Amino acid sequence: MSSALALANLVAGHAAGPDGHVRLAVDADTWTALAQGCAAGRHDLVSLWADGGVMHMALSDPERGLRAIVSLKTDAGRYPSVAACHPPALRLERAMRDLYGVQPVGLPDPRPWLDHGRWPGRQSEARYEFLPTEGEGLHQIAVGPVHAGIIEPGHFRFTANGETVVRLEQRLGYVHKGVEGLMAGAEVEQAARIVGRISGDSTVAYAWAYAGAVEAATGWTPPPRAVLLRGIMAELERLSQHINDVGAICNDASVITMNAHCALQREDLLTVADACFGHRLMMDRIVPGGVSADLTPEGIGRIRNLLVRFEETRAEIQRVYDSMPSLQDRTVTTGIVSPELVRQYAAGGFVGRASGRAVDVRKNFAYAPYDRVDFQLKTRTAGDVDARLLVRMDEITESLGILSQLLGRLAPGEIRADRPALAAGEGAALVEAFRGEVFVSVRLGADGRLARVHARDASWFQWPLLEAAIEGNIVADFPLCNKSFNCSYSGHDL
């Protein structure tokens, strides 16, 4: 790692753009040195994507609040693989190779990822070879893509010795819908609807990250009221997902009453969201330039009342959880992720925070309105199912407090700014969704249409950790571990 280059050294003396990112064209040596910097823990890999003949790599240093997008001109599609020295880049590189034909030289795993050999004109009968497992008494369990519950499709290949999982290998990509391809050449408004459907459970966060990226690229400034409303919707979304998953985890540990109570509280929230913003999941409510639905004084009252009911539920759920040894027997010491792995993968959200990684882009790269909101970044260190659940319970408390502050700051005003003349430009944004950061980068062409949109879900760096978390656990605890991560399939499959 002697040639590792730190982001802090790279960007010294360079000014960041309006979106907080320093943009630099680099040569292949610098590219590789930065990849080695990721491996050496000098900075985090945020994303990696192809755009025409150029590879972009987004990097961040959350402690110093630094972000950069470095760009390398490929040699007819060939460029030095980042995964060759930093494994977290592997699936992104395999995906970009499948989608854009770029060739990462030195890629440690050349198997396709999103390309299952089914796309028209690219059909292939080649078998997908799972990684070999050797040893006495091992057997394999193949699960999916169609699972037993009402969940998204994906394939899990377990190798087990009796009940103990020796290896889990995931195969994803089943719900690949070509979203990045669909957005190339699209109008700004049209792409907003697509971005909002990359992962339905994080529709608010995606719409916000996209709007932020477009606004940075075009100099479009959303009005102050819209910024607050964005925060309100995002925290409502976070609450709805956190309470849902807390219930679902308890359900997988056979405490079904908890699930029913959490589901009722979620339903209560979605009904309020529908009454306030006209859509239960608040889809298409955050748009470039502002928001598309205003909050009436009556709506403010509804949300305030909801916060009281939500806190009552939270306190009761916490009390029951803390007082049930049979529940904790399943969650404590199950599915442990080490602090080293979350650091290496720069895993965001509660997956990272439950293993001690104190990063939340609402804090580290505080975007409005979070730059003026008082809340705590809560972490745990055990890294097990219990810690992930408790981090989410803590975050519910914080979100309730944030909502109260944001509602208190709402002043009358416009909710959407007029669209400026669109021209060529680039912008990127990081938004904290319930499961971790969503990164969106956009490039507009001279015609004001989108030339390239790239969206990276937090799940990209969480899915691989689930493989690590289940190792040495029993097969029957997989649903519990999986639910405690709740990674997005659609957000990952693109």
Added chain:
Amino acid sequence: MRSFLLDALRKGKATIKPPAPGTDALEEIARALGERARQRLGRSLAIREIDAGSCNGCELEIHAVNNPVYDVERFGLKFVASPRHADVLLVTGPVTWNMREALLRTYNATPEPKWVVALGDCATNCGVFAGSPAVVGPLADVLPVDLHVLGCPPPPIEIVKALLALMETQA
């Protein structure tokens, strides 16, 4: 748990009154269901959900119909883990090329008589994903569809109405 019980006494039940079955759905499904099938199944339907390419928004609302507010099991509608136990396949998403085979295999594993419900705009017309080369097309391009439920995603009450229409035509 004790306070859950006290709460229950104070607030009463959360479950809503059964809504009337959706009329559009009634017409569409009446065409699809034969008399013989109605006699055979009675007032009970086993549903297997398949995500054939959804953004997961529809899944969230399908989960919601199982919460205590909508509680579809009281109508004899039960979500099952295996297609071999299912009467109805409830399919979401535009069908992706990568899910096409799994969808067909699941359909083939479902015993006759069986019905297919396309849930949401994507399953009906591909929604915002129309035109993507990674998408085969709407569900009707891949499987015979008996009932469409529009919405992005359809709110749980609309899902309940559509499923009740399925029940109604069998009663």
